[in-house]
Amino acid sequence: MSDRVLNFEGIHNFRDYGGYDTPVGRLRTGLLWRSGQHGAATAADLASLADLRISTVIDLRGDSERALAPCLRHDGFDGLVLFAPGETAGIELAPHEEAGRGITTAAEARGAMTRLYAAMPYRPILVRSLTLYFEALATRDGASLLHCLAGKDRTGLAAALLHRLLGVHADDVMADYLLTNTAGDPARRIASAAASIRERYGPQMSDEAIVALMSVEADYLRTAFAAIDERHGGVEAYAAEVLGVDAARRQAIAARLVA
Template identity: 60%
Template sequence: MSEQEQARVLAMAGIHNFRDYGNYAARGGRLRKGVLWRSGQHSEATAEDLEKVHALQIATVIDLRGDSERAANRCLRHPEFEGSVLFHPGETASAAGRAVHEEMARDVRTADDARQAMLALYETLPFRPVLVGTYRLYMHALAERETPSLLHCLAGKDRTGLAAALVHDMLGVHHDDIVADYLLTNTAGNAEARIEAGARHVREGFGISMDDAAVRVLMGVEAQFLERAFAAIRERHGSVEAYAREVLGVTPQVLAAIEANLVE
């Protein structure tokens, strides 16, 4: 990981993949630094982690997990947190209580199985009704609020990764930077601890024999996964801009407000 990439990542003991996805060149300027945060869930956050998060003055938390995920893994907040936590009720994964990458693990045994499962998953992510509902809340929060926000799911890699990539694309971030930020999941923070934790969830949940290489594919990200989601969007709507307008409610007026809040 380069020094520039390292500067984006905040080291946490119990929160995986915590980083700033702002500060990229965008249409008309550069994304603000310190206002666009993303991470995995905070259910195992330490007191020190919560102090670090509190210092960022985050006023809006967008939780992309489903209802049963939230119930099973309650996110910890700083005692002085007074912000809003936004989510659309329901399940974002087809299997209650599971993250989206976990639902794909049922028939996976090899790395190739895992790769094909993740590609199939990413074709559906932009169109899952509950996930879309929370994406809509996020986009409108970005339009209405100038204060720092935090976007997260369970591992902070798939649902979160797509949401961050959509924001980047709508604001004119270069595609190479979009992919590079997405792939930072593989090296941000203690990636090995995240993979180990994910492996326990997957293997305990489905009780099947799975190659270590398959687990790594499920718990990581690859450029082709994100490209598959963008391809599915273009196939249905013609462009990300049209998808954002037709599915997420990002009208030209909403997009202009987001740009005014995030681009300097």
């Protein structure tokens, strides 16, 4: 799994989420990239990104997040950047930041994150962003980059939805999601967010609570899919009814991504 991770100086959690088996072939590598935001990308990072020839960027952040940390691009970047205007997290915060309200312990942090995941598949602006994501995968050539702020919650859900819709085995779906916890330098990634989280919510938050907010757990993703199953009976029905991803669109995506 670590072979799919690319290490950057100012970009966290950057990795290829292709390469998994599906019932009709294997997801191609080098086409599906995911990460955190690129606001702190270095010149070396941007040079490495240029080599990936990314033609489509799907930004799942909200307007306020984009304003605070505009993503940097290399000089030759001529790709399309897609996002839905508005706040994808509901209250101008990334999910892990939103979950931090009133939190002091790791158990409280995990509970808050679990509750957020139950609602995340139905947040209106995020739904619009996910619709743009799947439309791009079905219609645009070349490599794509999917990202939010930390590249773990909104991005993790989106990548897992794609994997599930293309028939990637459940174990691989979960392994890709959990790779956030070991990809790159997780300690540096967590430390980079700790100060801002404590500044927002107070110094009483424990180190363990910070780690819980900045990590992912299997129960988080299971909660999101349980909410989908309860309301729609499965991922395919959810995708068709909420995201406009019907059988024809799934086939179009598979034709571009599965070899």
